[in-house]
Amino acid sequence: MEPSAGHSAGSPFADGGPADPGRPIPCRVLLLEDSGMDADLVCEHLKMIDDHAFDIHRVETRQAFIDAIADGGPYDLILSDFDLPDFDGMSALAIARDRLPRVPFIFVSGMLGEENAIEALKKGATDYVVKLRMERLQVVVRRALVEARDRNELADKRAALAESEARLRFALEAGRLGSWELTLATNRLRVSSICAANLGIADPADIATYDRLLERVHPDDRETQQAMVRQAVTSGLPLDMEYRTIWPDGSVHWVQVRGRAVYDKDGTPTGLAGVSLNITDRKRAEERQLLLLEELNHRVKNTLAMVQSIAKQTLRAAPSVEAFPDAFQSRLRALAQAHDLLTRRHWQGASLSEIAALTLEPHVDAGRVRVGGPPVNLTTGVAVSLHLAFHELATNAAKYGALSAESGRIDLDWEITPPAGSPARDGVASHAGSGHSSRTAAGALVLRWRESGGPPVVPPTRRGFGSRLIERGLAHELEGDVALAFDPAGVRCRLVIPLSSRVNPQ
Numbered sequence: 001m002e003p004s005a006g007h008s009a010g011s012p013f014a015d016g017g018p019a020d021p022g023r024p025i026p027c028r029v030l031l032l033e034d035s036g037m038d039a040d041l042v043c044e045h046l047k048m049i050d051d052h053a054f055d056i057h058r059v060e061t062r063q064a065f066i067d068a069i070a071d072g073g074p075y076d077l078i079l080s081d082f083d084l085p086d087f088d089g090m091s092a093l094a095i096a097r098d099r100l101p102r103v104p105f106i107f108v109s110g111m112l113g114e115e116n117a118i119e120a121l122k123k124g125a126t127d128y129v130v131k132l133r134m135e136r137l138q139v140v141v142r143r144a145l146v147e148a149r150d151r152n153e154l155a156d157k158r159a160a161l162a163e164s165e166a167r168l169r170f171a172l173e174a175g176r177l178g179s180w181e182l183t184l185a186t187n188r189l190r191v192s193s194i195c196a197a198n199l200g201i202a203d204p205a206d207i208a209t210y211d212r213l214l215e216r217v218h219p220d221d222r223e224t225q226q227a228m229v230r231q232a233v234t235s236g237l238p239l240d241m242e243y244r245t246i247w248p249d250g251s252v253h254w255v256q257v258r259g260r261a262v263y264d265k266d267g268t269p270t271g272l273a274g275v276s277l278n279i280t281d282r283k284r285a286e287e288r289q290l291l292l293l294e295e296l297n298h299r300v301k302n303t304l305a306m307v308q309s310i311a312k313q314t315l316r317a318a319p320s321v322e323a324f325p326d327a328f329q330s331r332l333r334a335l336a337q338a339h340d341l342l343t344r345r346h347w348q349g350a351s352l353s354e355i356a357a358l359t360l361e362p363h364v365d366a367g368r369v370r371v372g373g374p375p376v377n378l379t380t381g382v383a384v385s386l387h388l389a390f391h392e393l394a395t396n397a398a399k400y401g402a403l404s405a406e407s408g409r410i411d412l413d414w415e416i417t418p419p420a421g422s423p424a425r426d427g428v429a430s431h432a433g434s435g436h437s438s439r440t441a442a443g444a445l446v447l448r449w450r451e452s453g454g455p456p457v458v459p460p461t462r463r464g465f466g467s468r469l470i471e472r473g474l475a476h477e478l479e480g481d482v483a484l485a486f487d488p489a490g491v492r493c494r495l496v497i498p499l500s501s502r503v504n505p506q
Helices: 036-047 062-072 089-099 114-122 136-174 193-197 210-216 219-235 280-317 324-344 352-365 380-399 465-478
Strands: 025-032 052-059 077-080 105-109 127-130 177-183 188-191 239-246 252-263 269-278 369-372 376-378 409-417 444-452 481-487 490-498 503-505
Touching (some): 025 036, 025 062, 036 136, 114 127, 177 193, 193 269, 219 269, 252 280, 324 380
Parallel strands (some): 025 052, 077 105, 369 409
Antiparallel strands (some): 177 188, 177 269, 376 503, 481 490
16 A cells, blocks of 8 residues: 555655665565566666665566555565566556556566557656666666655655645635735735635736725725835835725725735845735724723713712702611612613613513512503613602602502503693693604603502692602603692602604504
8 A cells, every 4th residue: 555655664765865874775676577587687686776775575466466565565666577477567557556656667578669668658657678688777776766756755745735735725714814915026916715805806806906906995094005015015024904995885894914025035025925804893893892982981971970960869858867878779779770671681772661660560569550551662861760750759659659558559551642732631730841842743652650549648848859850850851741740649640752762662
């Protein structure tokens, strides 16, 4: 069976020459010869090649030859007679070329006609020697072994190069890297299919020159790109740059290019070579991250401002300094609950049902509160404001209103209405923002909070934090109308919020 190099591990041709120049080079020979006398003659002439030590394995029949190739190899040389009793040299040559294509095959024949010799050479024989001129065998064998060594070395190097190129292609494809080469003298540009795809181009031939590449570079980045290429050529420093490209469909993408200048033996720059990578997704992610950081900064500032306002208003409305901590902490917990909900929703807003359930769930489970209405989506700011308003109403109901008595209950419902009629009903005084009719041109969300079954309600002598938050804060934040009434039968609150991108039905 033939090894990759076409010879044994101990062969001198494994590394291109003998390890010790003073020792004979081992060489294993397969000799196909039915005549014992002729076989001895061949062996004697091989011994005259003093820088080689030949290990000769002789076979006489077709089957022995096949078995030797299959089991007795590897061989460095095959010598064969042309005419055999049950076999012929051309068949042996065909078998050898099929099984051991890199092993030299030399005919040693008593009479080999010119036509047969030419045909044998055409089919892959290395050479032939007529037995009447056996002295040629030494020259032919030595030349065949040297040529085989050079040929095998070249084949091994080509195989190693092909394997290395295959690994490089795999690495480039796995990393989505495109390769490119620029020849400075001709301005020619050779790019891989991935490199062309990084520019939105299907055929690499469409960007065969540097000028064609520049046409794809964003006008605002073109001058910088050219300057960095010139710097890489003149300074010898690595090329590393990012720039925008315009694809044939007009879309803008980002590409990262790395490379290095190539120089001749005199140190003159002849070209540039490197790789390219489409980094559009990374750039968009960076933009999203920057946007998120800006949004986070905005939200933190808003939250701190809200906490400051809650603290100031709670302190102003607290009957005593001792009552301040509980009231303040309760409102901070409500704010934290809203933030937790929005965080779970990735700050993409929340539904009105979720906000109502977040505040009133304990009372709903006890059968004290009834909540209902069509699906409505709220943005983050609206969701936080409504949650704080519901929290103030629920806290007041638990302390003084319907939830403070076993028979008390609360009804919270909402509906989507067209822009018509007055926002004030049921004897509830209205606190409306300016321009209400124009803001509700697209319809409105109407919420109603109604308490019943609790102790008689006594209107407060002054407005506390909760009342101010609902009447003024909501009217300003939601750009709608807020009506709050302390009816003896129970507190009522009605909110009319214009439909918009901040408040919209599902």
